[in-house]
Amino acid sequence: MNSKHSIVGALAIKVIIIIAASFFIGLFFVNDWAAYGKGLALGGVFTILKIQLMQTTFDKAIVKKRKSAESYATLHYTIRYLLTLIVLFVGALEPTINIGGVIIGLLSMKAAAYWQGYKEKPTPKDGSVEFQVWEDDEEENSDF
Template identity: 40%
Template sequence: MKTTLEMILSIVKVMIVVFILVVIVAFLTHTISKELLCGLAFGSIFSILNLRLLSLTLEKAVTMHPGNAQGYVLSRYIIRLIITALVLIISLKAIYINIIGTIIGLLLPKISILIVNLFGIEKIIKGKEA
């Protein structure tokens, strides 16, 4: 069984590929700009940090008593939601960050996980049958 850090690293690898594909599509459709790239990078970096916070929360919650774990996970979830809201507010207020790019960056982990699960990319990378 994979550790949470190994799972995050595999998600990040796919995120990087999807990030590059989004940049290529933006370049081909002539919608690329510095603001869009900053938004993509801002949202993607925050998403990676958010995944890491989630993994740390789950690792700690597994060792706790179920009643305490529920409250701990809920409090950490609310903290992550507040931080996500702050990221979106910063993206809205800053003229050098595109909000659409930030939202796409925030969605990259979900897209990456969906791609890995739908197409079995992890099995293909490791050389196993899909």
């Protein structure tokens, strides 16, 4: 399994963990746990789909020329957020789905991304990419 799919998989697992924790915490605060669970499921499934769509967009945009890649990424960004609005709209109009659960499910991607960033080291384990740390060299002569 290559690294890009492991990142998508790792984020998906974190989203599932966050949604499961939200469900168990929400059991103490909501009256209709079935509607809340449906909302979390709708938001969570759509969030995992968005993660996969973002990865597909990045994979396709990276091989395009700059202008083409920019317009491609912008188009798919817009499509993802229109789909998010549709999911929110469905969650708001369907009485058997708790809109709060949908919102928490959709926001779980943000929490999973922060969790992933906090957990990961700044350089990949395989050493394929090196990140340069910018430091001020005091020995460097400058006109400023």
